[in-house]
Amino acid sequence: MRNLFAFIAGGLFGAGLFVSGMTDTSKVQGWLDVFGAWDPTLAFVMGGAMIPMFIAWRLRERRSAPVLGGTFPPTPPQKLDRGLIGGSVMFGMGWGLAGLCPGPSVASLSYGGTGHWVFFAAMIAGMAITPNLRRLLNKAPATA
């Protein structure tokens, strides 16, 4: 049952990314490009997505547990750290460079062509080496 609902949630996500045009890299880059031909579509997508999510968080407060059991995600620490900011800078740069972020890169695998697979493979590689990068960075001050 959990897998079925995960599939439904993923399906809604994938369908939404497809029909909104968010797998079109020129629309994403067009939104980020305030000095070019600015394309506001992404703002409509983000705004639209936040409406059901806002309601969902209010509904979450009325429930002690998710419908399918288990526990709700814990409240994350409301602290800004270097990882959050530095990681987001890296992510934003890559997002601007290719016009793809993780969700749309998966949604477009079936029809985007080779370029999408190259990006996807590099993204997976980046995710795979991150634990090692962290270890390396944490070690650096000790050896310096």
Add this chain to the structure above:
Amino acid sequence: MEMDWIWGLIGGLLIGTGGAVYLLANGRIMGASGIIGGLVDGTGLAQKWERLAFLAGVVVLPILIYPYYGHVDTHVSDNWAVLIAAGLLVGVGTRVANGCTSGHGVCGIPRLSLRGIAATMVYILAGGVGVVLFRHILGVI
């Protein structure tokens, strides 16, 4: 152009509904980088079938809708160096920041999460700077 905005809004509502289902039914945050990353680095293998089922949905629905569109041009770069650099930045960056557009943006902002709001402001700003730098100054995209 305006039709694109309406489809953007409709798509956004679908995306948000997916996030609402994943939160209220499964009790999980719909963050693409977290769902994928947990499978890649092994930290999320305890829920591997749930994660794979979600990703299967993300892949399969566009396949089902695609025939009604016929052809979709994603305007993706054909420069492999650009794609590899961008993919690495997105892969490492989203894992270090613990989230991407879906987790920090779509889920985090309506939760009024300070981290989600801050991350979204930073990656949009960095994306804007990136496009100006790579397109208008360096001319690589």
